[in-house]
Amino acid sequence: MGHRELLLTAARRLLEDKGYAHITARDLVAASGTNLASIGYHFGSKNGLLNAALGAVFEEWTDALAEVALADPASSPVERAHLTWATVLRHLADKRALLLSFVEALAQAERDPALREQLAALQHRTRTRIATIVASSYPDDVSPEDPRCTAVAGFILAVCDGLALQWLLDPTRSPSPDHLLSGLADLLSASR
Numbered sequence: 001m002g003h004r005e006l007l008l009t010a011a012r013r014l015l016e017d018k019g020y021a022h023i024t025a026r027d028l029v030a031a032s033g034t035n036l037a038s039i040g041y042h043f044g045s046k047n048g049l050l051n052a053a054l055g056a057v058f059e060e061w062t063d064a065l066a067e068v069a070l071a072d073p074a075s076s077p078v079e080r081a082h083l084t085w086a087t088v089l090r091h092l093a094d095k096r097a098l099l100l101s102f103v104e105a106l107a108q109a110e111r112d113p114a115l116r117e118q119l120a121a122l123q124h125r126t127r128t129r130i131a132t133i134v135a136s137s138y139p140d141d142v143s144p145e146d147p148r149c150t151a152v153a154g155f156i157l158a159v160c161d162g163l164a165l166q167w168l169l170d171p172t173r174s175p176s177p178d179h180l181l182s183g184l185a186d187l188l189s190a191s192r
Helices: 003-017 025-032 034-044 046-069 077-109 113-136 146-169 175-189
Strands: none
Touching: 003 025, 003 034, 003 046, 003 077, 025 046, 034 046, 034 077, 046 113, 077 113, 077 146, 077 175, 113 146, 146 175
16 A cells, blocks of 8 residues: 555554644654555645545435435435435435544635635536436436536535534434424425
8 A cells, every 4th residue: 555545544543542733743654554654645734635535425415315315216306305314314324524624624624725715626527426426316317417417416515514513502402304304395395
């Protein structure tokens, strides 16, 4: 395993153990068995390394959710959203430390343009992946760029992000997938 992979593995472990805000470059070097120069060479900075590790974690998470959402090709977009929300809730406890690290990174993004751009790019890739899943649930040949797909993808991601934050604060009182669907149905019926 090369220095790049060693650093990413160490960063991921430290994100779980220490959180984004408390990791130093020396922590990364000690945990990876590499050197400070390797961080700069491969990632530009400590934050670049941490952001790459966070991005990899959340892309893996998105891929796992995509597998769940695509498990039944006959499912409607609403059924896939419900299943995705249920899966998110079921697995958040396993991802709590990484989710906290992501929230810490979000808090720093306002003052770090490079971090903000990396996190925005991660959000864009996630929305695009969700739009692809949504497109596959339409009976006709619909492109993921279709406004229907991008709107649904944005909605699903916004709900997942909000659900994760509510769960972080109070897992026992965060909404269930059934409550989310009920709320959506009530909202839609009230607007007619």
